[in-house]
Amino acid sequence: MIAIDVVMPRLFAEGSGELRVKVNLEPGSLTALVGPSGSGKTTLLRVVAGLDVPQQGRIVVDNIPWLDNEQRINRPPQQRSVGYVFQDTALFPNMTVLENIQFAALKDQHPLIQELIDVTGLDAFRDQKPLKLSGGQRQRVALARALVRRPQLLLLDEPFAALDAQASQALRLVLLELHKTWGTTTLLVSHHAIDVQTLADRVITLVQGHIESDRQIEQRSESVRLQERITRIEYDEARHQWVVETETTQLTSKNPAWSQRRVGDWIRFDV
């Protein structure tokens, strides 16, 4: 359980006010934080990550206080076990994709790094520098990098904001896959209804720093199922798995049924 209770003075478009949020996040949940621009969504993420310090606050993760003003506890970001995906990705341009992920990894995590590279479909770009990647690819690297330390809390700050529809969809699929596999508690800031419909199990609407609504989503929407043609399919002998690519997605699978598929076949992603 992650308990967040913070108060912080803040300037809004309508004038000065305060960010006042009290919320509990269930383990393994994916909560979408929505609301108009400047309502305090990113500020809340930054406070949780330890990048900003609130006037008053208490953040407790699995009974361990990350922040408690009364007890004068304020763990720095390095000690908070968060994965933070910034809107601008904040990838380090001097490092390749692989080096960006390795930089964050703990020792002896090579299998985990490889798993993340496979799941996010980055194998072909592992030795590329971020400047040579598309926006969607960069966000997938940022996601892999944020997850390589197996954080207790994943914070996503509008990861889809600068992406086109296809890249967004590809990233959503990767995010869902990783969330299903790892179950990392996630807080996602987004402006788009489609992200909420397809990803979140809970939606919190923030207006001028206050929670206006907080609702559970019983069943994720399936209205955005994606059907795409296979552009490449081949068997990776070394890893004993099929590598399948569509226009927006690369996936790997050990399922022998893929041997029946050919380039040009339609496949459907159920999200």
Place this chain on the structure above:
Amino acid sequence: MPIDWGPIWLTLRLAGVTTLLLLVIGIPLAGWLALSRFRLKPVFEAIISLPLVLPPSVVGFYLLLTFSPTSSLGAWLLKTLNLQLVFSFEGLVVASLIYSLPFMVHPIQAGIENLPVSWREASYTLGQSPARTLWRVLLPNCKPALLTGIVLTFAHTIGEFGLVMMIGGNLPGQTRVASIAIYDEVELLHFQTAHTYAALLLAVSFIILLVVYAINKRVTV
């Protein structure tokens, strides 16, 4: 009259040693100034910047008083380390370190501060310390600033005159750097020798700046 290359070599040696030592001192200092939220940071910034506004003779005068064997620090250095910092090459190096410090620190600090804040924040959330963030993320991405710091320090040390005169005097082979030699030769009306030294300094300075601007154009992330 054959030219004495001693002052030229001494000048280049002084500039080289000063630049190397200031790289070691200046990088962590610039990183700390760029990343720290320490309240008294402006005090440190003002102290580091003092040589920019003070006449070299003022800095030299106070260093002369501080390092003189008659002062307590000078006496202690001489007694315990057998180190005399006035009228010696070592003294010139220490004085140059102080006098050229802002020329190394300021460009690197500005280079780091101009990088996106999200890079260092991302590194922190990935569990990395400020020191590792500086070394692995920030410095490799501000190479032009590093190069500028190195060159400004080297070039500034080559051109020192007042400070050297105050703390080093004019001892051949020890403290008689090129700028002092030029002054000395003019005093002796040896204009041809002075001209040779001056032309050499001009050429060296121009070549250094030319190389820097050429490299700076090529340095990309």
